[in-house]
Amino acid sequence: xxxxxxxxxxxGRRTAGSLxxxxxxxxxxxxxxxxxxxxxxxxxQVAEPWLVLRLSNSPLLLGLDSFMTDPPILVHTDPSLWVxxxxxxxxxxxxxxxxKASPSPPREPPKAHRSTRE
Numbered sequence: 001x002x003x004x005x006x007x008x009x010x011x012g013r014r015t016a017g018s019l020x021x022x023x024x025x026x027x028x029x030x031x032x033x034x035x036x037x038x039x040x041x042x043x044x045q046v047a048e049p050w051l052v053l054r055l056s057n058s059p060l061l062l063g064l065d066s067f068m069t070d071p072p073i074l075v076h077t078d079p080s081l082w083v084x085x086x087x088x089x090x091x092x093x094x095x096x097x098x099x100k101a102s103p104s105p106p107r108e109p110p111k112a113h114r115s116t117r118e
Contacts, residue, residue, distance in 0.1 A: 048065065049062055049065060049066055052065045
C-alpha cells in the first residue's frame with residue numbers, strides 16, 4: 001500500500017461509479033420520484049394509525065384500521081403473477097422420476113430385545 005495517496009474512505013471511486021446512473025435525466029426523475037413516493041407512503045403508515053388512536057382512543061379501531069390496509073393490495077394484485085410463477089405440468093412430470101429414482105437406504109432388521117430382568 002502506497003502512503004503517497006491519502007486515504008479516501010468510503011466515498012472513493014466506487015461511490016462515484018455507482019451514482020453515474022443518476023446522470024441520465026430519465027433515470028434521475030424516476031429515482032427521485034420513487035424516493036418521494038416511498039417517503040410519502042412511510043409517512044402515511046406512521047400518521048394514519050397515530051391519528052386513529054388519537055381520535056378514537058380505541059385499540060380495537062387501531063387494529064381494524066391496520067388490518068384493513070391489506071385487502072386492497074391482495075385484491076388488486078395481478079392474478080397472472082400467480083399463474084406465471086406456478087410450475088408447468090411438463091416441469092412437474094420431469095421432476096417426478098428424479099424423486100422416485102432416489103433409492104432409500106437399506107433398513108437393518110430390528111435386534112432382539114433382551115430384558116435385564118430375569
